[in-house]
Amino acid sequence: MKIGQNGRVVSAFAVVFLAAASAFTLVWPAAPARAEVRDKWCKGVHLRFFVGGAEGDSFGTVVYKGAKQAERDLGPTVDYIFSGWDVERMIQQLREAVAVKPDGIAMMGHPGDAAIMPLAEEAASAGIKMMYQNVPVPKVIARFGGGYVGAQVAQLGRALGAEVVKRAGLKAGDVAFMQGPFENENRGARERATIAAMEEAGVKVIKINSYPGWAADPNLALPVITAALARYPEVKAVGYGGGQMLGNVPAFMQAAGKKPGEVFNFGVDTSPQVVEGFKGGWVQLAADQQPFLQGYLPILSLCQQIVYRFTPISVDTGAGFVTPDNYKEIAKLATEGVR
Known part of the structure; x- marks a missing residue:
């Protein structure tokens, strides 16, 4: 043992350690290099994206703009598929698309x-990553994976129906119309819930x-809508199963x-036409499902899955x-094709 200057006992080990410390400089491991921020980090990835509608339709245009923005930001090569809302x-x-093996x-x-x-x-057998948008397919995702970007249609439909009753002041016995693809199990869930x-x-x-083609050209529905209104003049509210139809309300x-406001018109989605409908007093309520995100986020997720294995x-x-x-x-964002 050795007595230190402050009167404390210092062990022989401590003396040896202090001596060694004075002879050597301790070197700590260097911090790991910081990962560089990557530009166009999805470059070289090939994707196919389903827009849903026809080129230029109000809803499909917003979805397309969202997808194009993601393509520009991230850098993949994207083939865009337009279907005119025809499920077959x-x-x-x-x-x-699966045969091409993107x-x-x-x-x-x-x-x-x-x-x-x-x-x-x-697609799963071929190693193709999948994402789904706008209409959920929970059984497919549960079995083969993938993600979903869009509104939960049944929940949205039920919330819309309750909001219509409240805002239109509907009472028991009042008459309303609801237009939609009721026979489609997944897509029609929204209107059935409303x-x-x-x-x-x-x-x-x-x-x-709905009849085939209405979503692409709402004017095809004019004879049906006008005939229904003539048969039921007491109708208080009319609901429409998509932004294209809702945007055509003034014509209907x-x-x-x-006259504007004589019937409570409601539906789903916004667009420049729907904004004009609100402005003119023709449209009273719309549920917003943010289609721009339904374009952007599926591409983002596919890139993340393919490049980073997220x-x-x-x-x-x-x-x-x-x-x-x-x-x-x-209104301004709708005019720009973002909302």
Whole structure:
């Protein structure tokens, strides 16, 4: 033992350690190099993206702009597929997409679980990453993976129906119309849920089933809508199963001899046409499902899965309601094709 200057006992080990420390300089391991921020980090990846509608339609245009923005930001090569909202055409195009064997496919869910399932299996066997947008396909995702970007359609539909009852002041015995693709198991869940919520309030809801081509050209629905309004002049509210139809409300109402605000018109999505409908007093309520994100996020997720081996992302893009009180807040963005 050795007595230190402060009177404490210092062990022989400590003396040796202090001596060694004075003879050597301790060197700590260098910090790992910081990863560089990468530009166009998805470059070289080949994707196919289903826009859903025809080129230039109001909803499909916003989806397309979102996807193009992701392509520009991230750098993949993207083939864009337009289907005119024809589910049989979508399935044929998906079959062709899987055969090409891109790195990833972003698919609209409109054809439904049963129709997509065998092609999803083929894609999985070929190592093709899948994402789905706009209409959920939970059975496909549960079996073969992938993510979903879009509103949860049944939840959105039920919320819309309850909001219509409240804002339109509907009571038991009142009559309303609801237009939509009711026979489509997955896609029609939104309109079926809207009807269920309204019927729970005692409203009599009359279904107007969609015909092929209405989404691409809403004017094809003019004879059906006007005939229904003529047959049921007491109707208080009319619902539409998509932004294209909702944007055509002034034409429907004027053809039926109705004035702005005489019928409570509601539906889903915003667009420049829908904004004009609000401005003119023709449209009273729209549920916003942010289609720009339905374009951008599937491409982002596919790139993340392919380049970084991340798991797929799933995002509910249902954002709430657009009304005569707040439509001006998004009017400019709708004109720019972002909302």
